Amino acid sequence: MSVMYILIGCSLFLALCALGAFIWIVKSGQMDDDYTPSIRILFDDLKSKPESTGDTKP
């Protein structure tokens, strides 16, 4: 049963990683704006050739 000590240590370590990731995400400001990125991702990249017309790739 002493394997329990290792298992609990592992589970705590993983949970700590998740907590650390959470704090890092909040700190870096990713949670501040939950709307604009959802629109930004839908924009197409600028076409490289100036003369190309309005065809847009999905």
Next chain:
Amino acid sequence: MKITFKTNQITCYHCGDKTVAEPVVVDAHEFCCEGCSRVYQIISSNNLCDYYLIQNSPGLKVPLLSGKFNYLDDAQVKQRLIDFTDEQITKVTFFIPIMHCSSCIWLLEHLYKLDEAVVNSRVNFLKKHLTVTYKNKESSLRKMVELLASIGYEPAINLNDIETEGRKSADRKLIYRIGVAAFCFGNIMLISFPEYFGLDAFTKSAFSRFFGYLNMALSVPVFFYSASDYFTTAFKGLQKRHIGIDVPLALGIFVLFVRSSYEVISHTGIGYFDTHAGLVFFLLIGKWFQQKTFDTLSFERDYKSYFPVAVTTVKDGNEETMPVTNLTIGHRIIIKNNELIPADSILVQGEANIDFSFVTGETSPLPKVPGEVIYAGGKQLGSTIELEVVKKVSQSYLTQLWNNEQFTKDNASPIQSFQQVVSRYFTFGLLLVAFGSAIWWLIVNPSLALNAFTSVLIIACPCALALSSPFALGTAMRILGKFKFYLKSPEVVEQIAEIDTMVFDKTGTITQPAESSITYLGELLYDEEKTWISSLVKHSVHPLSKKIKNYLGERPHLPTSNFTEFNGRGVEGKVVGNKIRIGSYAYIFPMHEPMGFSGENPDVLATRVYIELNGKVPGYFQIKHSYRNGLKKVLALFNLKYNLYLLSGDNESERSRLTEYFGDSDRLFFRQSPLEKLQFIERLQNEGKRVLMVGDGLNDAGALKAGNVGISVTENTAHFAPASDVIMDASMFEKLPAFIQLSRNTLRVIHWSFVISLLYNVVGLSFAVQGTLSPLIAAILMPLSSVTVIGFTTVATTIFAKNGGLK
């Protein structure tokens, strides 16, 4: 709101407005004006035409500007606005209220295509913020703002930004605290499972002790970090001899931690660490739920948010830009079209036509002649005027309102919230039961006394009670927000529920803006007749003439002779030989009795302008000036429950009509100055009334602030609203009774949920006083009661909202 018509009407490719007879055509696209085509050319020459593909006609009209932003070269101004700067780059955040669609985001994030100096630009759409990073060597703050203005996205920079230093950084502490509490709560629960199931193999082994210490270790951050706010607020409250909900909460958290630690260290049990962490976690969630704010709205605006930063002054014939804070008596200032007059001044020269809609909500501009005093806050429409300042900016008729003590004192609400009232009694009751059971057990069986005492404090910890208000109020606030009734904070719901008196402003609040509708009634006019009328009214500066001219649309201008204007009555003249008279009924028919308003619709106040063509009167223009939709119904409903008053800055012309609405002529007050409005509210409050003020312009700002609740009604929530507790979209005026009813019902929900949480407490206490509270019972009761209360309050509030028509 924009209405799009499905007709063959050609609309501007850039801004979507109807184009005039001869549109500007560029690249086979029609534009309504030179400004729009110019923006299109900037965008297309930079290969950014995707802008027009994402949304149809996304653009904004661009007025021509020059030299307007020179003040941004001032070092002091720059320092206040810039977020960060070093030798190479500068980062600055602008507030751009006009961004409205995905095309806007797209264009603003591709600024680097328009100007090579831009390193990066990022939009936060909800806050309508644009953060730009640019190279110092190639650009400047002024150039950045000019770039944005040239493509139609002029940032809003006002006196407030300059006077207050730095922007508040987002407060993320609560989120961290919740994260830590959640982490510890989850792990403690996991480790406590063997105990919950009573697995002897675990509880009797060395694991039990190990788990106990592990739980204790996990509880330390919860106690010292996540819960620390409760101890400080409880302590501060006690110092002020004020017992709030924080006192029993802090007591409960403290006792939980100390007793559990004692049990673990003395090997007498495994303690209540799971309850402890869960309690703190739920409480913090409640706090977070209550913190919801409407990012794009500002509830603290005063006149500084609307006043310009700088103004053009003239000295010995030289024009110079000067910060308005430096303006003093005697300065000569130049105000161009669409600029705001920052201080009370005397008109020296030019034709002034002042729009006071910022101040009074009235949109018809007032003409002024040289020598007249023009109050600060008006906007000049038309040609450039020169003025002499007679009062400093902060001492003007309007702005001195903000020197009143209402704006300087700490605005603690005089109404105690239900939670505050209850928690005081609750705390005393709790201590009574705790000490009572301790004394009882000291007599009967002293070994159980401490156990019973601490158990009472643990189980009676008013977690559910503390959660009921945040969740009920927070839910109500979210629902109201969906209906464009934006609250400053959830507590406002409770204050709305408590009011017994309502005071309304008139212009702009219960009336619709005067720009409303103009119609022609009578015999059909030929196109050439319309052109004659248009040519004649072009010479008149009267606001009604301008409206008629706009109504008739773009027309050629025919030569006019013998033009005469009879002030306030009408105009006459000859257009290509046809005698035309336009004016009021009394002017056109001087022999007749004056006619009343149209009797068909009591909500309509109409002004009629008659026309006479070569001695014949074919009809009249009707300009409607109407009360808001459903005003009669709204006021009739309120009249049953509340004392209603009307405070208007206007004259008494509508007294008889409004008496019908308000029921009593004594409740209507006209010609009220901003300060009188404020004092009127204070007088009502001194009589013990709890007052709701509904207003709109800056002239109501004092009354809105003084009222227990201030609601500012605005046509466009992104643009203009004075400081208040609530910002309401004008289109929702009809729903005002439903909003207030929901607030009252929410308070009832809080009362009921209080009963529920008390029931849980009674069950728990029955174990506690007997000294038989096991960790398992505590671990079940605490989350169960919290979840019940959260579920009940949110569901009940939502049902009330639905039944009240808010769905």
